[in-house]
Structure formats: C-alpha cells, structure tokens
Amino acid sequence: MTLWRDMDKIKEDVRLVIAFALAVIIIIIFGRFRAPQQPVSPQPQSTPRVISGEKTAPEQNVIPGLSPEKAGEEKIYEDSRYIIKYDTAGGVIKNIGLKKYTRPDESALNIFDGFDLLLTYSLEKPEDAYKPYSPVEKENAIYLQNITGNIHVEKNVSIPSELYTFTATVKISNRGKEPLHLKNYILSAGALNISRSQMKSRGDKEFSPPEILIKSNGKVFKANVSRAKREAIYENTEWIALKQRYGLVLVKPGIRQKGFITVSTDNSLKTGFLYDDLEVLPGETKNIELLVYAGPSDYFVARDEIKEKEIFGTGFFSAMGRFLFIILSYIHRVIPNWGWAIIILTLIIKAVFFPLTQKSLRSMKALQKLRPYLQDIQKKYKNNPQQMQKELMNLYKEYKINPFGGCLPMLIQFPIFIGFFIALRNSVFLRGAPFILWIKDLSVPDTIVKIGGFPLNLLPIIMAVTSFWQQKLTPQEPSQKALTYMMPAMFLFLFYNFSSGLLLYWTTMNIAGLIEQYYVHKK
Secondary structure (H helix, E strand, O other): OHHHHHHHOOOHHHHHHHHHHHHHHHHHHHHOOOOOOOOOOOOOOOOOOEEOOOEEOOOOOOOOOOOOOOOOOEEEEEOOOEEEEEEOEOOEEEEEEEOOOOOOOOOOEEEEEEEEEOOEEEOOOHHHOOOEOEEEEEOOEEEEEEEEOOEEEEEEEEOOOOOOEEEEEEEEEEOOOOOEEEEEEEEEEEEEEOOHHHHHHOOOOOOOOOEEEEEEOOEEEEEOHHHOOOOEEEEEEEEEEEEOOOEEEEEEEOOOEEEEEEEOOOOEEEEEEEEEEEEEOOOOEEEEEEEEEEEEOOHHHHOOOOOOHHHHOOOHHHHHHHHHHHHHHHHHHHOOOHHHHHHHHHHHHHHHOHHHHHHHHHHHHHHHHOHHHHHHHHHHOOOOHHHHHHHHHHHHHHOOOOOOOOOHHHHHHHHHHHHHHHHHHOOHHHOOOOOOOOOOOOOOOOEEEEEOOEEEEHHHHHHHHHHHHHHHHOOOOHHHOOHHHHHHHHHHHHHOOOOHHHHHHHHHHHHHHHHHHHHHHHO
C-alpha cells in the first residue's frame, strides 16, 4: 500500500508521460527485439537564477522571510461571486475563494490559498511590513489605510461585478517636509506554503505544487517550486503567475519591474516585484498600479481576460486538447451530463479511427497465420541476418502485411489521450460534476470505499480488466505473450489515482476496442 501512496505523490502528467514511454518501449522490445534496452531518463528542466543573462542571484537571502510580530484582525469581503479573506496586519490578502464551480460540501473554490498578497515594505525597514492597517468599508472594493506620522499608505482593490480581473492600487502619500526614500521597495505577488505535509494536514487532497511563471524580457520562465532552494531575480518582469490545478492568480504591474522568487526558512515561497528606489517628495503621492486576475485556471474561462497564452501552454498537445474540449462542450450542450459527453466523444474518436484499427487487426491476424513460414525463414538464414531480413520483407510484401501495423492504433491513440488528458485535468467544468451510480465527481478518483486507508477505485480496475482482455484477443507472437499481463498491470499502477473523467474515456475506449476485435474476428 505504501507504493500506491508514493505513486499518488507523482504528478498526473508525469505519470502519463511515464506510461506513454513505457508502453512504447515495451512494444518495441517485445515486437522487434529480444535484447533488453535501457530507457533514457528525461532530463529535468532547470529554472535560471540569472537576471536576464546579466547577474546571478546572491547566495544569501536578500529578500528575507518575514512574519508579523503582532497578529492582525482577519476580515472577510463577500459578494455574490467571491469570498476574500484579508488581514489588517500588513493589509494583505490571505485567501481568495470563488463561489462558482464548488462541490456540494464546499462554500468556495480556493483560487488563492496563501498569504501576503499586496504586502509592501522597504528592505531597509522590514519592520514596517506588517504595520496595522485600518479597513474602510466601500462597495465592491477592499480598502485599507495606514497612517504613520506624515506617511499615508492606502491599498485599494476594486472588485468587478462580472470579470475576474481586479485593479489594485497602492498609494504612498508624503505629508511631511522631507523627501521619503524607499530603497528596494517590495510589493508581494503572494506567498505559498510548499510543504506537502502541511497542506495534507489541512485536508487538501488535491494539493499539487503550484507553477510559478514569470515573464521577463519577453521570455517565460517556469520556477520548479519543489526544487527551489534560494532566490532568483528577473529583470523587466511583465507579470507573475501562480497557477494551480483550478486556480490562477496573475499579477501584472503598470510598469515593468524586477521580479523575484525566494524560499524562506519556514518553507514558504514568496514572489513579487522589487522597485529599486521610490522617492516621494513632500506633498506628493506615488501610485503603484496593478492588474490582478484571480479566477479559474481553465483556458476556456480565462481566455477572454488573459491574453498571455503562454500561461496555458502553446504546444501541439495543448492545441489538440482544446480542440477536443470544444467538441466535448458542443456535445454537452445537447446532453447536459459531462460523463455521457465524454463517452459519446470517445465513441466518435473510435469511429474515426476504426478503418485504421480494422486494417491493423486484420494485418495482425494474417501475420499470425504466416508464423510457420516466418519460423522457417529464421531457421534457414539464422547465420545470415541480412538475407533473413530481406526474405522476411519479401514475404510481408507478397501477402501485403505491415509488420508494425499492430502498434499503430495504440501509438496514434496516445497523443489523443495526452491531449484529452490536458483538456480534462484542469477543466473546472468537471469539478463536482456527477455522472451516474457511484461516480459523484468526474474530477477526482471514483473511490467507492476505503479499506484500511487504501482507496478502492473501480474504474481503473475495469480499465485494467478490459485492457487484459484486449491483449488476450489480440493475435500475438509467443515472445509477446508477456504483454498480456504487463501492459494492464502497468496501466493499473500508473493510472490508479487518475480522475474518473479521464478513466471513463480510457475504459470506454477499451470496451469499444473489444467490440471492434469481436467484429473483425467474426467477419
């Protein structure tokens, strides 16, 4: 059971790549070669600690981790769409919840569940970071102010009635007679606790390390949160995004500034903007303006407000996933149940590829009939590999057989599976969406009961059983018999904790495949 729990710690997209890679390797090994192959492990991408190729981040923490000396008062802003928690200590936003897309037992979907959003202070005076702010009630806004001597600081967050994009303004007013110098002024874009154990202790079963994306000098960098050890600073930062499975917070300054990411000793990750030097003359007010998107990370929700498409992915699989989800959405309009929509789209995909599958199955069946001839050629030319290969190819050509035809349907199906995975995994529309019977939520595993803390998920078991029968019905060489057991076991292990929506697609594909095989073999 420990092994199953350890697998749950691996991100779903990583498990999907592992499954795809292993499937291809196993097919190649058992299909063509007898000698064992050594798979090459992918090299992890590293996050640069370079400031646009000019400087490196210092070894010590220039941006220290801070905590309030005196606890503030937690306040709540609530309207028809949002539940936002903020703290008077530092005038920071701690949590942003969305009332839409919730499950039956939830009051809000957490879009941002951290702390220190909109925290401001100078590195020369970190003791001012959590000074007390006074809230002022305003309609459709969070307004806080602090008056310390002749310096007035106001934080105003205007919350729209329909969109997910806020406007936030920090006003610094100098009512004294001396200039105010704020050297290395910090404006926090948020902080997150990156300890999985602490997140699990809060009961967050969907926790996965957030993606931190920063656009600097026209390039987008992804910070590896789980491996972050020290700080990194980026010049000319256009925006900073904190992206989780369903939530996205995008902070965009009015004027490009330095951006930073740092990990504190308390295992919290902080990110934000660094202003080199702010000077506020007597009688002057400096405004720092921000645009803040706080809403679902789903592309089909955020695309009208976020033009930075790099946040959602721009590759082939992302494009395929969006194309498939558009079709899925049209089906859902006719049949307003996401589970049935997934099944119908799966059958459409299967129907599209049926001619190729039919040809492949017939090719494999014909290849099995030629096994005695193949064995004769292998024995006759066992000391002459080149001639043996030539004779084998002539035999395939004579009977119009593609020796690799049996692999094609699976190899073609996997890119579609990856695209569908991308579309379904972060789809906020499936969150809390029921199907039938025991499947109450298509965005989580279909656990029917827990035995000694171990979840019994039914769909992956059905998927493995149908995959086993597919392998049993597939004509195979003796050397490929191990595939009958290895492939279903591997898929069960890797996909056991996948969401039921994704497994519904895969299981339906397997059942449709069994029907195809029965039809072809009987014909």
